[in-house]
Amino acid sequence: MVLSINELEKWIKQDLDQKRYFTKQSWCKPSRFDAGQKVYDVVIIGAGQCGLALAHNLKMRGIGRILVLDKQPLDKPGPWSTFARMPALRTPKNIPAMESGNPLLSFRTWYCAQYSEAAYDSFDYIPTENWKEYLAWFRKVLEIDVINEYEVAELESQTDADCFKIIPRQGDGQQVYFSKFVCLATGMTASGAWHMPEEYVGLLPEHRIHCAWDDIDFRKFEGRRVAVIGSGAAAFDNASASIEHSCSQLTMFSRRIFPKGEGVSTILARGRNDALIFDEESGQAPADILQPVLDYNQYLQPQDRAKLLALFFKDGRSAPRPEYFANIKHIEKINILEGEKISDLRLNSREEIELISNEKAHLFDELIIATGPQYNLELRPELKHFHQDILTWKDVIFDENVLSLGVQPILSESYQFRSKHGDSEEVISRLYSMSDVVLSTVGIQCVAKVSQIIAEDISKRLFHSSFDHIMDFIQDEENYQTN
Template identity: 30%
Template sequence: MNVQNPQPAIGLARLEQRLAEDLSFLELPPKEWVPATEYDGKRVHDAVVIGAGMCGLVAAASLKMLGIHNVVCLDRAPEGSEGPWVTFARMETLRSPKQLTGPALGLPTLTFRAWYVAQFGAGAWEALGKIPKDQWMDYLVWYRKVLSLPVRNLVTVTNITPVSDDLMALDASDGANGGQERLYARHVVLATGRDGLGGGYLPDFAQNVGRRFWAHSADEIDFAALGGKRVAVIGAGASAMDNAATALEAGAAGVDMIIRRKHMPRINKFTGISSQGVVQGFAGLSDDWKWKFLEYTLGAQTPPPRDSTLRVSRHPNGRFFLDTAVGNVRENGGKVVVETSRGDLEYDFVIFATGFCVDLDRRPELKNFAPFIRFWKDVHEPAKGAANGELATSPYLGPDFEFLEKVPGSCPALRLVHCFNYPASLSHGKLSGDIPAVSNGGRRLARGIARSLFVADREAHFANLVAYETPELLGDEWTDSAPLLSETSKGAAE
């Protein structure tokens, strides 16, 4: 690239034209091949994807690129607010390097880089540091539009019920019109994010104080109301830093980061081994080795981004209390007292940046399946000293992200529900929650669903094979010559 004369912006219309040409050259998406089916007078969806954030869009796009068109994504958020990017993700920029192709599915013209350069030019791309998170949301909105992905917003799935071993019913409430409806699907994909199988993790003692005194970092928080207040943030991860910085920027009188560890983690271990070897090979590891990789990584902890940490420390009223364990919280005269290993500390508000947990009791849509789902704790005994509660409660998934039965034969329809969210990491690696390898995860998921659909419809496909009668030869391509008889043959014939 000539930096002195960088490529000018071509505009999104031209980029979209190029993308359409690329898809045409690759014959994508292919024609629909799954036989249409009905139940109770309704068309059955080949797949219903719950969630239209990044993972949900990638799942739908991957299915479409394999000719599976009868798919719908359902998301409870308004259009443009799917996923965490403009809600509880309070960082300024993504931590992922800008050049990662993320959800582009191998198409150069579908990358964030192509989208950005088309609007702002190559010079602006070279000058860009990290991707602003609101701009990432804008890109995902464009991604959905340009691929014509079928998303319905303001729809909340309230229940999933097996109709048979091969069919699911989904009950949903439509926030746009206040109605209730039932959909039918042959496969269900849970693209429901970090809290997709539970919710935010809270220590039990959080319940000792009234709800007005605290929030989880993934909650809606009125930061303006924290102006002039003293705030504690419990935790040291990315969300802890981003919530602390947001409170400081909103005018909090002071924010204390209460951190159990003596030292902040500094090295992101998974970044150090990121490769296609890990992406493609992790699922092939033995259970012992999968556990070893993830237990070591969780034990080392992922450091918060440097920018997020500096965003806190640039404020003189932002303090870091390392080597400080929290044992309890209690109310006292309109304040909340945090009991720590360095003594009692008093605040107006506490933010628990304590991560997420698997808790199926908090997912009413999964109540019919919860007793039957196999978890790692059901099948794997970790090595001595390697126990980990978060890993133990991870679902033990099949090769297509499908749930497996705790007791074989107890719920055959469970194989139709695919866990394409963060808790899948122990079974498949980080293919369904983070940007770097999400396209690989989407393609693995889609290939598995395509295979399952074809096998289930094998009789129909064989009947189509038998019925296919379009000739390639028309019969006029040659002349049938009579055999020449030898003289001996002629004599014998006479």
């Protein structure tokens, strides 16, 4: 039986009301700072799927004083309305996500209620527009407080009050907030920022060179020759968008050679057939090796973990695998050049973009840079006062042949930043991340698992700090007052 959307929302409300889910109060010790301003238990920076999933898991644990801040407008959640230009998500539709074990909150349940089961069965990858709808619905039905168009300029530690001061960008007209814990859910730029490589800066007029993460007017590409530098997901998204807007030619320059065989994840998920060793296991399905690798690689020694992670990063983050191409729109119209080394870029006398790669000249009208973000914690405004104390891979082991992302932070088992120095551990450990930085520590993890682990760890720490407050209430409820 498929519920209507109204019936589904009614069931969700009834189920969660029993848990006092929708209260704005919290069992944690209430705190005020300075001139009596409220101190939140948790502030989450980023209102995409990660931020909303964490907010949901905190509310499930009775933590009501939470706030989510997002720099995007309300109608443009996450990257789906800006630089993520793909028509569908890149992960299969049946991967567990934000619902955290509650089937009533799953994308499938929502989609079937909103549209139909037949419509759901018609695709393998979630259409981007439907995912945006789902995020908006998830936020609405769970009454998650989000302040949009709030860009964090910096965090300051208020050591005398065990909290952070969250300061907005100057001129935004937004207020300052205080919180005991802060979690970054800022996506791909969680340990850096989008970056135009220095070797391309100033070589071409600004209206002829474009960055993949900018708001590009692809209508102007009609009938023009377009080059894309880069070979990651954003490069293919922008190439597809250019072709869709009738560019006359699209050439992609990839520094790396694309992998030809199966990916590490595919091989591990398929498993090893031990029937070759144990005859009695003949006919049994091989065990999935991928899941234990994802669950337990964080417990390896740094050297071994670095070797394992190097395979994942080389396999999944440098260039798409063969099976990925089937889901790229207009792939047959993209001229992909692999193993390219660009040595020069200029505007010739005919106002054409002249790109020299592997000692060969190519002529274009428009250029898109899609080389991805630069990893550097100094570029994160939230970490302005903390980056020098955060432990990174290069502080433990840094071999370019083993792990090329040495500037990435090493997170704890609970996804906290870790400190290089003991004297800053207490402050640094109250900063969490569930963005792309987790990949360098624990590999690929599903949103549901990460959000549950972080919510559980924060809840335990809040309970410990609130214990005396709770005991006072138990022992003298009649005279209890909130301070």
